[in-house]
Amino acid sequence: MSAVLGLVLLRPWWLLALPPIALAAIWARRRRLAGAWAGVIDPALMPALRRLGLLADGRRDPQAALPFAAAAVLALALSGPALPRQGAVEYRALDPLVLAMDLSPSVVADERVLADAQAAAATLLPLANGRPAGMMVYAADAYLASAPTTDAGSLSGLIAVLSRDTMPVAGSRPDIALSMARDLFGANGGPGLGGADLVLISDGGGTGPRAVEEAARLAGDGARVWALVLPRAAEGAPPPAPDALARLARAGGGDALPAAEAPALMARIATARTARLAREDSTRHSFRDLGPFLLPLALLAVFPLFRRRR
Numbered sequence: 001m002s003a004v005l006g007l008v009l010l011r012p013w014w015l016l017a018l019p020p021i022a023l024a025a026i027w028a029r030r031r032r033l034a035g036a037w038a039g040v041i042d043p044a045l046m047p048a049l050r051r052l053g054l055l056a057d058g059r060r061d062p063q064a065a066l067p068f069a070a071a072a073v074l075a076l077a078l079s080g081p082a083l084p085r086q087g088a089v090e091y092r093a094l095d096p097l098v099l100a101m102d103l104s105p106s107v108v109a110d111e112r113v114l115a116d117a118q119a120a121a122a123t124l125l126p127l128a129n130g131r132p133a134g135m136m137v138y139a140a141d142a143y144l145a146s147a148p149t150t151d152a153g154s155l156s157g158l159i160a161v162l163s164r165d166t167m168p169v170a171g172s173r174p175d176i177a178l179s180m181a182r183d184l185f186g187a188n189g190g191p192g193l194g195g196a197d198l199v200l201i202s203d204g205g206g207t208g209p210r211a212v213e214e215a216a217r218l219a220g221d222g223a224r225v226w227a228l229v230l231p232r233a234a235e236g237a238p239p240p241a242p243d244a245l246a247r248l249a250r251a252g253g254g255d256a257l258p259a260a261e262a263p264a265l266m267a268r269i270a271t272a273r274t275a276r277l278a279r280e281d282s283t284r285h286s287f288r289d290l291g292p293f294l295l296p297l298a299l300l301a302v303f304p305l306f307r308r309r310r
Helices: 012-031 035-039 043-051 062-078 111-128 152-160 174-186 209-220 244-251 259-279 291-306
Strands: 002-004 007-009 081-084 097-102 133-138 142-149 197-202 224-229 256-258 287-289
Touching: 012 062, 062 291, 081 291, 097 111, 097 142, 097 174, 111 133, 111 152, 111 197, 111 259, 133 152, 133 174, 142 152, 142 174, 174 197, 174 209, 197 244, 197 259, 209 224, 209 244, 224 244, 224 259, 244 256, 256 259
Parallel strands: 097 133, 097 197, 197 224, 224 256
Antiparallel strands: 002 007, 007 081, 081 287, 133 142
16 A cells, blocks of 8 residues: 555555556557568568558557557556545544653753754644644653643643653663553553554664664554654763664654654654555545546547447
8 A cells, every 4th residue: 555645555566567568558569560561571661661651550540559548547446546535544543643752861951952852742733633642751761641632732731841850760761661652552451552653752862772672562563653853962961873763763663853844754654644544454434446437537448449440
């Protein structure tokens, strides 16, 4: 399944038929240079015979391309172009968006870095489009600050009051936060991990092999892990490993972008969410398959072939 600008291809592998169809059309066009006479007439005589009007150039027959045009349209129809039905994506009330806020010393020691983290989180909330959103905070340990809710105002208030005194113990353990998210949402009675999106807002500190492993476990359970990378760490803090959050996000089936590009990240999350929905068993209820509407175009292409020739 693939999605482009809201249009989803439910069976994109049918597009692989288009190159062979194009090659067959080119081969047939060359074969029709002079019809069946090409195999029995000296090639040197062909131009003169065409100038005298004794042979027609088969390549100029528009009907020769019609079977290939019909085949191409059929391939496009079978690829399943579709559009989401009204409210189809939003009906998944139990696939939350969870923000994991890094409140380690490298973030909270500098008010500018903390402000960048708060601004990135506040930018994501209105882009959830009614999707339940929750928030976790972590340093040396992790805590659930808010269970997923559709009340973005309550989360905005929590984000605004985060400070260097929020966490009781200093540290930087994103692996604990990811493990806790898996336990909270994947446990019996929880909303489940399938379709959940976790967004780490961090400078990358503490992101090591254990965190990458936890992200991969979340992806294996059906969730996706994303990251917004803060532009700097607090003065005096050890620099995080280069591309640490990018490696973590890739392991979690997501992507990492600078914190200033939060809207672009939400667009990618929405695309991934739509793609997941299209792969599920409920696809026929969630998407309107436009393939059948292309079939009349294929019929129009072949109708002239049934016309009696004089």
